[in-house]
Amino acid sequence: MFKIDLLPTKKFKSTLITVRLIAPFNQESLNYRAILPQVLASSTKKYRSKAGMTRRLDYLYGTQMSVFTSKLGFESIIHFQVQFPSDRFLPNQESLSEEVIELIKQIIFHPLTKNGVFSKNVVNDEIRLVKEALEAEYNDKGDYAFQQFKKIMFENELYALRSKGDYETLDLVTPETLWNAYLAMLKNDSFHISVVGDFNELKIKKLLLKTFDFQWKERPHQWVDTETKLISQVARVPELNDVKQAKLFLGFRSEIRIDSKDYLAMSVFNTLFGDSDQAKLFRTIREEQHLCYYVSSSYDSNKGVVFISMGVEPGNEDLASRLAIETLEKIKSGEFSEEDLAFAKSFQIKRIRQRDDSILTLSAMDFYFRNLYGVSYDTLQLVQSIDSLSKEDIMKCANSLILDTYYYLTRRND
Amino acid sequence: MKKYVYPSVDEFFYEHVFENGLKIAILPKPGFSKTEVNLAVKFGSLHESVLLKNSLDPITFPAGVAHFIEHLLFESDESNPTAAFARIGASVNAYTTYDRTNYYFSTTNEPTLGIKLLINMVLKTKFTKKSVEKESKIITQEITMYEDDYEQLIYNDFMQKLYQNHPIIRDIAGTVKSVSETTYETLNQVYQLFYHPSNMVMVIVGDVDVEALIRLIESELKQYPKRPSLIEKQLLKEDEFILNQSLEFKHKEISIPMLMMGVRLKLDAQSSMQEQLLDDVKLSFLLTGAFGKGAKPYHDLMKKHLINDSFDYFESFEKTYGHIILFTETKKVESTRLALTQLLHDVINENPDALQFSLSKRKIIGEYLQIFNNISHLANSFLEYYLKDVNMFEFYQSLEAISYEDVLSIRDKINLSTLMTLVYLPKDD
Structure with missing residues (x-):
């Protein structure tokens, strides 16, 4: 059995089909699940090379395909996402939906094989690409610093592992072991398919049921990562490098996650604290003290963590982080105005309303709501709940934050 | 007010020119929640050298003045403009490019109050010495942020090798030094020179009442009458070709070597904006045949592990500058450099893949339709063409006529003897 979610709308000039294959996230399978969608989408029995695949997509009027693996709570999700133009705007009113669905089927069920497993060249090519991408993160010091910070704060936690793959162990993936992981995916994963855009509901549903008819397993999912640790002392970790600007990160833990009744209040707190141009951090550290540009x-609601990120002149790290902590303390004790709260609410409401204007976010929200919250996506309901939040609700969220790690990458004095 | 209708994509827009010279386009998008309003000034980093009327000496302002003013307009003496927008449920922002400074806000509420705020923020601002001092510090942090991203850094570095005098070699934000040398007086002078209504266009996209908006803007603009331009001309002319090919290596704090290569294009001063833009598309079709993900040469490079997913190529074909740039991270610098050089020669000497050409033409139809799926994307694409007095809808529809022969003949524009190569290597290499 598998899940089909259809969301027809004439708002867009294209249709988006997303296939999600969901399994528990763990260290043993993460490299396989990182490489698998890349290998599957690179060639099939019918389209035998990456070039052939790209040409097929170009032929379908520039149909866009993106494949990637993400992590949500304790779940790993392999995505095959395909967006194609709606029939009514194409030169001869061609219908692409059947051809696109056929292509997804080829990718998932009919991979190119050699001696009964994936081709060694194809597998090694994809491993090389992932490894080089991970290595190159060092070339952007902002990215690099964020990854270092997470490694330190989440040492020994599942959260520190990345769905992109693990550099140290990627080479252990072989055509044979990857093939076994592929069979395990077909046997154990939950299969969700969602279609958003301009299409005929009955026709699409019939086609999807026929095409993806398979013994998929559905199981309850763990969308919340509850792993945490007791903090006896804040870790203060400086790292030296040849940088022009110091990159600072402060990491906090909170017990408020998406399954908490305070979840919406927490998202408004985060906006008030540091996620808008009226946010307290921005007003204090940039606009009053002129210490930074960003x-x-x-707030990662699937884990219960809040990160502060900023770039300051080397030498100003401790001053800037002290100001950030003071800013938080003020919110904890209620030292913010009704207008501050109104700003944060209205920013959050605007964000929610404009989600419906993007086919990608609309599809993602629809998935989150049906699966994570178990209710259908209802903008109006969300807006009403945000409107009714009080100052005390925000203070309660601020008080749930516990500082865990203070990391910065700064200039070597030589 | 003029209405333009495009049945094949089920879209339309309105255009109006106000008495003071400000031009506006409104693209209604029924059913969308967000409205985006853009007010773009035709002033970017390329325009920082001018000859004034009644003057013989050209002036060159410190690099980054266009971007500096963008920051200053958010610093008003009396009020905090971003808070004024927040009060009506809107968020305001801006960016500076080579050829424009664009101020925009978006809202899911009624946009009229925001439009008034935007017009007054851009046309009425009086900044102070204090705000100049403050923004100078913030911009310095912005520049150092970019300086820690080596992909950004190699591009800026590379442009200064590909060109000698053209203002494209200036960083849009300027340098720490040029920003510290920018004075309150200079900024005021620059503001007066470029920030007048006839040097601006407005583009609104969203589910809006067109006639009411035009009336509102008309009345709001009454306080900003037409001003004659004080600029005789912008000092923006084609740079001479640097005809000795060069190769340079530098050691940087990076993990994988970075390789950037590029060539200049022969320009045609006589061509119209429309023709110029068409040539750009023809060139992109040509390059897709060699460097695109469907192209055989691209996959040969991949198979030999010479390039990876960081590989990128782009062309820029404008009135006063034009180039093709290739970029990749690579562990095999020398082989990659030779292979890409050979490939650039092949692009000129061999016939492009005819199948790839027909695929590119199908692909661009889909890309055109995609533009309409997103309010901000649509506003930005439309604006891009509008600033050049080209109608985006008509432009895309004209692409149907591009022939294989057009792509063949565009090869003549590439000047291979200008080939430049810049390599960043890890420090311990």
């Missing part, structure tokens, strides 16, 4: 906070 400063922001982000």
Whole structure:
């Protein structure tokens, strides 16, 4: 059995089909699941090379395909996402939906094989690409610093592992072991397919049921990563490098996650704290103290963590981080105005409303709501809930934050 | 007010020119929640050298003044403009490019109050010495942020090798030094020179009441009458070709070597904007045949492990500058450099793949339709053409006529003797 979610709308000039294959996220399978979609989408029995695949997509009027693996809570999701133009705008009103669905079927069920497994060249090519991409993160010091920070804060936690792949162990993936991982994916993964855009519901549903008819397994998913640790002392970790600007990260833990009733309040708190141009961090550290160009906070609701990120002149790290902590303390004690709260609410409401304007976010939200919250996606309901939040709700969220790690990458004095 | 209708994509837009010279286009998008309003000034980093009327000496302003003003307009004496937008549920932002400074806001509420705020923010601002001092510090942090990203760094470095005098070699944000040398007086002078209504266009995209908006803007603009331009001309002319091919290596704090190569294009001063843009598309079709993901040469490079997913190529074909740039991270610098050089020769000497050409033409139809799926994407694409007085809809529809022969003949524009190569190597190599 598998899940089909259809969301017809005439708003867009294209249709988006997303296939999600879901399995538990763990260290043993992460490299396989990182490489697998890349290998599958690179060639099939019918389109035998990456060039042939690209040409097929170009022929289908520039149909866009993106394949990737992500992590959500304790789940690993392999995505095959294909967006193609709607029939009514094409030169001869050609219908692409059947051909696109056929292509996805080829990718998932009919990979190119050699001696009964994936071709060694294809597998090694994809491993090389992932490894070189991971290596090159060092070339952008902002990216590099963020990855270092997460390694330190989440040492020994599943959260530190990346769905992109693990550089140290990627070479252990062989055509044979990857083939076994492929068979395990077909046997054990949950299969969800979602279609958003301009299409005929009955026709598409019939076609999908026929095409992807297979013994898929559905199981309850763990969308929340509850792994945490007791903090006895804040880790303060400086790292020296040849940088022009110091990159600072502060990591906080919170017990408020998407399954908590305070989840919406937490998202508004984060906006008020550091995620808008009226946010307290931005007003204090950039606009009043002129210490940085960027400063922001982000909230990962599937884990229960808040990160502050900023770039300052080397030498100003401790001053900037002290100001960030003071800013948080003020929110904790209620030292913010009704207008601050109103700004944060209205930013959050605007974000929610404009999600419907993008076919990609609309599809993602529809998936999250049906699966993570178990309710259908209802903008109006969300807006009402945000409107009714009080100052105390925000203070409660601020008080749930516990500082865990303070990391910065800064200039070597030589 | 003029209406333009395009039944094949089920879209339309309105155009109006106000008395003070400001031109506006409104693209209604019924059913969308967000409205985006853009007010673009035809002033970017390329325009920082001018000859004024009644003057013989050209002036060159410090690099980054266009971008500096973008920052300053968010610093008003009396009020905080971003808070004023936030109060009506809108968020405002801006960016500076080579040829424009664009101020824009988006909202899911009614946009009229925001439009008033935007017009007054851009046309009425009085900045102070204090705000100049403050933004100077913030911009310095912005520049150092870019300096820690080596992909950004190699590009800026490379442009200064590909050109000698053309202002394209200036960083849009300027340098730490040029920013510190930028004075309050200079910024005021620059603001007066470039920020007048006839040097601006406005583009609105969203589910809006067109006639009411035009009336509102008309009345709001009354306080900003037409001003004659004080600029005699912009000092923007084609750079001479640097005809000795060069290769340079530098050691940087990186993990994988970076390789950037490029050639200049022969320009045609006589061509119209429309023709210029068409040539750009023809060139992109030509390059797709060699460097695109469907092309055989691209896959040969991949198979030999010479390039990886970081590989990118892009062309820029404008009135006063034009080039093709190739970039990749690679562990095999020398072989990759030789292979890409050979490939550039092949692009000129061999016939492009005819199948790839027909695929490119199908692909661009899909790309055109995609533009309409996103309010911001549509506003930006439309604006890009509009600033050059080209109609985006008509432009895309004219692409149907591009022939294989057009792509063949565009090869003449590539000047291979200008080939430049810059390599960044890890420090311990």
